[in-house]
Amino acid sequence: xxxxxxxxxxxxxxxxxxxxxxxxxxxxxxxxxxxxxxxxxxxxxxxxxxxxxxxxxxxxxxxxxxxxxxxxxxxxxxxxxxxxxxxxxxxxxxxxxxxxxxxxxxxxxxxxxxxxxxxxxxxxxxxxxxxxxxxxxxxxxxxxxxxxxxxxxxxxxxxxxxxxxxxxxxxxxxxxxxxxxxxxxxxxxxxxxxxxxxxxxxxxxxxxxxxxxxxxxxxxxxxxxxxxxxxxxxxxxxxxxxxxxxxxxxxxxxxxxxxxxxxxxxxxxxxxxxxxxxxxxxxxxxxxxxx
Amino acid sequence: xxxxxxxxxxxxxxxxxxxxxxxxxxxxxxxxxxxxxxxxxxxxxxxxxxxxxxxxxxxxxxxxxxxxxxxxxxxxxxxxxxxxxxxxxxxxxxxxxxxxxxxxxxxxxxxxxxxxxxxxxxxxxxxxxxxxxxxxxxxxxxxxxxxxxxxxxxxxxxxxxxxxxxxxxxxxxxxxxxxxxxxxxxxxxxxxxxxxxxxxxxxxxxxxxxxxxxxxxxxxxxxxxxxxxxxxxxxxxxxxxxxxxxxxxxxxxxxxxxxxxxxxxxxxxxxxxxxxxxxxxxxxxxxxxxxxxxxxxxxxxx
Numbered sequence: 246x247x248x249x250x251x252x253x254x255x256x257x258x259x260x261x262x263x264x265x266x267x268x269x270x271x272x273x274x275x276x277x278x279x280x281x282x283x284x285x286x287x288x289x290x291x292x293x294x295x296x297x298x299x300x301x302x303x304x305x306x307x308x309x310x311x312x313x314x315x316x317x318x319x320x321x322x323x324x325x326x327x328x329x330x331x332x333x334x335x336x337x338x339x340x341x342x343x344x345x346x347x348x349x350x351x352x353x354x355x356x357x358x359x360x361x362x363x364x365x366x367x368x369x370x371x372x373x374x375x376x377x378x379x380x381x382x383x384x385x386x387x388x389x390x391x392x393x394x395x396x397x398x399x400x401x402x403x404x405x406x407x408x409x410x411x412x413x414x415x416x417x418x419x420x421x422x423x424x425x426x427x428x429x430x431x432x433x434x435x436x437x438x439x440x441x442x443x444x445x446x447x448x449x450x451x452x453x454x455x456x457x458x459x460x461x462x463x464x465x466x467x468x469x470x471x472x473x474x475x476x477x478x479x480x481x482x483x484x485x486x487x488x489x490x491x492x493x494x495x496x497x498x499x500x501x502x503x504x505x506x507x508x509x510x511x512x513x514x515x516x517x518x519x520x521x522x523x524x525x526x527x528x529x530x531x532x533x534x535x536x
Numbered sequence: 537x538x539x540x541x542x543x544x545x546x547x548x549x550x551x552x553x554x555x556x557x558x559x560x561x562x563x564x565x566x567x568x569x570x571x572x573x574x575x576x577x578x579x580x581x582x583x584x585x586x587x588x589x590x591x592x593x594x595x596x597x598x599x600x601x602x603x604x605x606x607x608x609x610x611x612x613x614x615x616x617x618x619x620x621x622x623x624x625x626x627x628x629x630x631x632x633x634x635x636x637x638x639x640x641x642x643x644x645x646x647x648x649x650x651x652x653x654x655x656x657x658x659x660x661x662x663x664x665x666x667x668x669x670x671x672x673x674x675x676x677x678x679x680x681x682x683x684x685x686x687x688x689x690x691x692x693x694x695x696x697x698x699x700x701x702x703x704x705x706x707x708x709x710x711x712x713x714x715x716x717x718x719x720x721x722x723x724x725x726x727x728x729x730x731x732x733x734x735x736x737x738x739x740x741x742x743x744x745x746x747x748x749x750x751x752x753x754x755x756x757x758x759x760x761x762x763x764x765x766x767x768x769x770x771x772x773x774x775x776x777x778x779x780x781x782x783x784x785x786x787x788x789x790x791x792x793x794x795x796x797x798x799x800x801x802x803x804x805x806x807x808x809x810x811x812x813x814x815x816x817x818x819x820x821x822x823x824x825x826x827x828x829x830x831x832x833x834x835x836x837x838x
Contacts, residue, residue, distance in 0.1 A: 251740060255655040256661065258651050258654075258655055262711050262715065263670070266670065266708070266711060269682065269709075270674040270682065271670070271674075273682040273685040274677070276685040341565070341566070347573055349820075349821075350573045350577060351572065351576055352824070353580075356827065358786050358813060360769075360786045361810075361813040364809040365806075365809060368586075368599075374599065374802060409575070473771040473772065473786075494680040494683075498683065507684070511678065511684075514680055515681045530669060
């Protein structure tokens with residue numbers, strides 16, 4: 246009898262977590278998926294309307310604004326973080342004496358809440374008191390930097406703040422990658438007469454492929470989920486200028502009381518993330534199993 | 537993404553090829569690195585110096601100068617008298633809410649993650665891989681997708697608008713990561729020791745307590761820091777599910793900064809922002825090494 250019980254204990258221990266996740270993640274996804282096919286407004290309704298919400302969603306200029314902004318924000322955020330992260334990592338990998346001091350400085354923004362980051366940049370970029378005001382005080386009267394108030398430019402201020410927050414993390418990923426490169430490969434290249442620049446361009450950077458991939462997945466999924474930063478920095482404004490899918494979903498569901506449309510936008514966000522994450526996790530887990 | 541990075545400490549020194557053999561190039565590299573450091577430190581500096589200035593000095597002076605008349609008034613105000621919501625309470629009660637939310641949520645999710653990781657590596661069964669995959673994928677969902685059903689579920693459980701409700705939410709959506717951390721760590725732990733103990737008749741929990749737990753120090757630290765940082769910094773769940781008496785500090789800070797009534801007290805906003813950031817900053821400064829390991833081990837920050 247004791248033997249039998251022992252056999253079940255491991256599964257008993259694991260099962261609460263597993264069933265919590267089944268219910269609260271997958272069950273909830275199914276529920277939201279179902280709501281996206283109903284005419285739910287302020288409260289959930291179970292009245293099936295087919296793809297009506299999706300059709301309406303893709304006709305909304307507001308949603309197109311959010312998707313376009315995500316494309317602009319996501320692309321710039323990923324590209325700049327990657328380039329900056331790689332650049333700083335390479336510079337930091339040159340036997341820098343103060344590395345122990347510099348590295349934590351580059352990385353600390355990652356420990357902050359996006360709300361804090363948003364607050365700091367909101368006032369720093371504010372023309373009334375921030376960088377523009379400061380330049381005027383210093384005598385540069387014609388200096389203008391009012392992107393945060395400008396409908397066409399405001400989305401780029403979200404990029405500035407988000408890059409500040411995440412690029413140090415990408416740097417740390419690349420630095421770990423650089424430290425993992427076999428020194429013999431580099432020595433061999435140098436014996437062959439390759440310049441350091443060429444060694445980086447032709448040998449070391451191509452070796453960083455897995456890091457590029459990880460960084461892309463991390464950053465892409467952070468970009469699609471981006472919510473807090475926009476709320477704290479611009480509140481989605483001016484107008485709808487910095488609206489992203491995450492803020493769109495929230496305002497349609499809870500402020501405008503169009504829950505069916507909110508649910509359909511959440512489903513689209515999930516499809517975007519899963520189409521990036523699932524292939525990645527699948528290949529990682531398979532590689533892990535082979536190891 | 538998972539184990540390889542963990543095992544390569546950033547501080548390790550292979551001999552890197554030097555991009556720049558001569559002095560001028562090295563000076564340029566140092567200059568660039570210092571400029572980057574200035575860029576990363578600037579917002580923190582701006583918050584700090586301006587949180588110590590009277591309001592008039594911010595409006596008339598510039599943001600980068602040191603305070604002429606240093607004052608701690610904004611800090612006191614942000615902590616105990618600033619108007620957030622209906623009452624002029626400052627951030628203090630919300631800060632307490634965050635602590636009451638974070639401590640149990642971190643504890644429970646870490647314990648469960650440790651046990652799950654133990655089962656998934658040392659007591660594997662048919663389908664364990666699928667179970668892990670299902671839990672892992674759950675780390676990456678956009679939380680927007682669970683907001684509507686979660687609000688209803690908390691209502692059904694009678695936990696709507698309460699701190700225990702927020703604890704539940706954070707435990708559930710943190711489980712995937714805590715399980716991932718412990719699973720990867722225990723996977724490298726010699727299974728022979730576990731098997732030998734089994735033969736000696738040690739029970740499931742005895743093996744965990746006497747054999748695995750004593751050597752789990754590092755991964756516990758990594759997990760606790762990860763969970764603490766994520767839950768403390770959370771905004772979405774707090775904004776969606778907190779009631780009047782359970783609003784966490786991030787949400788309160790946002791209310792303080794974005795409230796449109798009255799004079800905008802930038803110095804109080806900055807002081808409040810630093811206050812809200814302080815717990816995670818301190819954790820980072822004290823144990824940055826483990827913080828980075830968590831980032832790497834998760835490789836994918838949620």
